[in-house]
Amino acid sequence: KNEVEQSPQNLTAQEGEFITINCSYSVGISALHWLQQHPGGGIVSLFMLSSGKKKHGRLIATINIQEKHSSLHITASHPRDSAVYICAVSYRDDKIIFGKGTRLHILP
């Protein structure tokens, strides 16, 4: 049983569209991470958050602790944003468990 659920699994959009990727988890956490993985490439951390909202360039991450839900938004999407976006949660026993990822494809 995967304790971190992401949706959608796959997403194709046109360049310029506003993108939302969702993540939900089942029990209390100490932090939530959003990461990016390009095809055949390594994994890069985008955000770590435990409350509220964070913004970096065209990326915005929000978390609602009460609803156990987080969203990653991409504004003015670009083909170079095409990648797998992964949500991961840090539990209080120090484990970090990952969702299965959302494969994003932005068409020019």
Add this chain to the structure above:
Amino acid sequence: NAGVTQTPKFRVLKTGQSMTLLCAQDMNHEYMYWYRQDPGMGLRLIHYSVGEGTTAKGEVPDGYNVSRLKKQNFLLGLESAAPSQTSVYFCASRRQGGNTGELFFGEGSRLTVL
């Protein structure tokens, strides 16, 4: 500015052989993790360590052993490799636990067991 380094990057083994993957970080991080990534499964936690001399089991620990004798190194061992252990292995580290530590990843190690 090496960050997290994994060696080797690629390895082919025969069933029953043993090998060790090395993860080295130069950021003085306390926490280190080993994951495997398989198609459709996402990253699954094998073992992790919250400091030198400590290790703990993750989601899929069977068939693997780990050691953290030095703070900067986290070793993942396969005593008797099986085809089911064919995967891409990622090491990650962070400064501390809770909400204080951003994750840093190695580039991955692709292991094939024939």
